[in-house]
Amino acid sequence: MRNVSYAQALEAAIFEEMKQDEKIYYMGEDVGVFGGAITKLFSLYKNFPDRVIDTPLDEKGFTGVAVGMAWMGLRPIVEFMYPDFIPLAMSNIAHGAAKQYWLSNQKCPVPMVIRSAQGIGSQCGAHHSECVEGWVMNYPGLKIAVPTFPEDAYGMMKYAIRDNDPVIWLDCRTTCYTEHADIPEAEDDVLIPFGQARIRREGTDVTIVAWHKLLKDALAAADDLEKQGISCEVIDPRTLIPFDIDTVLASVGKTGHLVIAHEANIRGGFGAEIAAQVTEREGGVLKSPIVRVGTPNTFIPVGMVEWEIVPDKMDVIRAVKKTLGKELLEEEKGHVVVDGEAELKKSRPESNGNQ
Amino acid sequence: MAYTKEQLVEMYKIMQRGRLFDKKIATESKKGKLVGMFHFGTNQEAFEAGLMPLIGPDDYLKPYHRNHGCLSMCDMKLYVAGMLERATGYNNGIGGDYHQQDIADLHLLPLDGLIGEDWLHDTGVAMALKLQNKPGVVINCQGDGGAQMGALYEAMNFASLFSLPIVYVVVNNGVAMTTPTEKECKCSEISGRAAGFNVKGVSVWGQDPIAVREAMEAAIESARRGEPALVEVMTYRKCGHYFGDPRDYETAERDARMSEKYPDPIPRFEKMLQEMGICTEEELKGYAKEIKNEIAEAFEWAYQQPRLTGDMTKGADKVFSNTEGGKL
Incomplete structure (x- = not known):
């Protein structure tokens, strides 16, 4: 076991998955050298500079591009600096990602994770503090993960990345900096399946x-x-x-x-x-x-x-x-x-x- | 002439197939045998005659939603069955005329019902090719209406930034649904916008399949080198937005002016083939008849196929590839 923070748990999960599957890409604004604006994931860019992609300030753009990448069998993880920006890409998430498995007659899954940290905690006001699970829950075809504790984030993120369906992954902005917990060692390969309270x-x-x-x-x-x-x-x-x-x-x-x-x-x-x-x-x-x-x-x-x-x-x-x-x-x-x-x-x- | 007879005939057949396929839909609709909305591309067929022969086995196409050029990538019987809600057609018949797709095998990319949104998704397809060092280019076709969507500009920015193998095709047929292009934007040529993204943009007269082919060939070659391109095909839609559209938004004066500028590409090409001694009138009639029969057979076959039922589309296992873990 390793005692880690929530951010470190996420970093470990994504790092370990990227290490064993070169189809995984991490994309978003300022996710490279800067490590991402939510929970710094420095080790990703350091270890996989070709698979951590800094994108223009264009949530719709990088989500739409990631959708096409997932159609082709890649496994993109996209980071939204704030989930308040998800509506910018809602049509790509709803029509490009969520519907595609159904529309393709179950031939084309869309393995992608759309990640953001939601809620208050940044003191940034009305456009940077929303909680968005209600915005996306009415739409078939999307899974929604809302982990709160590091050990859950670790095992669930591994599961989310390996899942072939699009996952809306929401961290909590006020708790994702404070929680610490023990997580399993990488070689134990412990996953937490979705749908288990x-x-x-x-x-x-x-x-x-x-x-x-x-x-x-x-x-x-x-x-x-x-x-x-x-x-x-x-x-x-x-x-x-x-x-x-x-x-x-x-x-x-x-x-x-x-x-x-x-x-x-x-x-x-x-x-x-x-x-x-x-x-x-x-x-x-x-x-x-x-x-x-x-x-x-x-x-x-x-x-x-x-x-x-x-x-x-x-x-x-x-x-x-x-x-x-x-x-x-x-x-x-x-x-x-x-x-x-x-x-x-x-x-x-x-x-x-x-x- | 740099083209063989075989190549020219192929282009002719693509035009005729598009035209005759639309005609067949009209005939069957009048008989009450088709339901739903059908969008025709009358007078625009030359653009796909110029494009389709260039698409190789490694390439990907998101077809334009009017003409049926993509039929040359598909099994027509399965396409018609898919269009007629038949369970044995492409995508079990859930996609209708526009949303039939098969990315993995046919390289036929899905058409997003929100016209213009898939500019970005297909840029992602090109990104996947590039990241994996795979050969192939992606071609995404939309109309002048779809070119007003911000997604095109975001897509061109990504394509240019990451040097992606993609060609954006804008079929500027002078009207978006009922709105004339001059009421959509002040640009006389939409291709000019590509320069702002360091993407090569070119406009080509769309009534000559050979001119279109040359422009497309240059664009595709450029895209293969990692220099994305935009080709605007200038043409004129000589039909309603949907079959049955009274088209009363089009004035006689504009129609006459545009028809003169963009004459019917099929008789024009027929005349050229005959004048150059490549095909006789009889031969051309023979090709048209062959295509007519092919279409009739496809419809006959499709009508015999089992219908799609609501139950076949329902259930979590239809929506999710992994249904583990409780209520979905």
Whole structure:
């Protein structure tokens, strides 16, 4: 085992895959010498200068080109500096990548990974802070990965690269600089298949399904709630498409209560899809209505105030208590002002040289 | 004349096949045997007569959505079956007339229904050839409408930057759906835009298959050397946007002017072949008849084929190559 950061886990996974398959290319803006603007992946360019391609500032261009490369059997990974830019290339992703296997009568798969880190954390405002899983989930033909922890990112990225279908890979901007974990050695070749949720914490009173920032918040909320005698089961779906509904249903069957929390805007977010699937399939086991937590249907301002817009631990606590019909403690009531500076410090410790 | 009789006849047949194929679709549509929308390329057939013979076994073509020049790369029976929603046709019949494709074997690239988007995808195909040191060039054909899409300019930038083996063909037929080219852009020649990307651009009169062929040959040779090129074929669409289009947006004055500038390429080429003593009138009639029969046989065969059903297109295994891992 090796203890690595989230960025190092991703770097290791991509490096190891590129080493054993020369059809893999890493493309995007400033991904060469600069290492990419999200999580620096310096070793890629250093080791594979011919297969790490710096492109013009043209998301549509490099995505469209990568689609054609994938049609020809290459395995491009494209990096979007921010997923807010995905709409620029949506027609290439939707028509060129997602539809091609179906349109070609199952003859032409499109093995590509479209990678970006989403959410707040860069203080860059409305055009650089979106969470986009809801934008792409309605489209058949795309898989969506939302890893939060390094060990998951490592095994899942290897799986994503080897998968023959297009994958939208979303990292979380506020957690991808802080998390450290043990990952397997390269020679063990450990992959984490898609569609397998991970129960991050077992509990009996309420099920919380969450990913990215809100998964961290949910785990912190579960710690606090345990002290009040409330036992939360926290599930990390790890991929949204395919979605491991069975693990969620089994948990809800046990607890009878469900909270779904994500950083994306609440309307039309993936939480709505999970709520619908649970209600349609096992609605009878629910002892109270499902509660969703998400960003209000608005935008993110520039600066530290971004932390006050997106939901946090307190929103998860309130949601749990709402679904359980429990009284809020005094400090849990109303709007809680988040100290953006403190949160930022937590999300980017000085020891981390990545950003 | 630098061409053999065989080459000239091949060009003639490509033009006639395009024209007669459209005519057959019109006849069958009138009988109520075809559904959907069909786009004809009447009066533009010379461009594919000049292009298709140049496409070698290592090359890739994204066909233009009007003329049926790509038929010379396909099995016509399978193409017609694909067009008629027959399960035994290309792509199980899900693609209709425009979206039939087979990248791996036929080197026939898919036509994106968002006209102009595949400029970029096919630039990626050229990128794959280049990165793997494979031979072959990619030829992507669109109309003047598709040339207004930003994707062309992004594609040319990539092609030029990475020295890709690709030829962009703009069939400027004077109208995009119903909008005349002069209302689309102020450039009299779209090929002039290529210079901005360090791509060689040339415009060629599109009623003479030999002139088109020479321009295409130069462009393809250039692309093979890693110098991408754009060929604009100047022509005139002498039919509606779709079969049944009343074409009332076209004025008689413009039609007369454009028809004079871009006369029907088929009788023009026939006259030339006869005047040069290459073919007799009887021979030419014979070729046309041969093609007519080939088309009729393809339709007859296709009508007998089993229909595509909705169930054949549904299911996660049709959409994803890997269905492992729960709900897709």
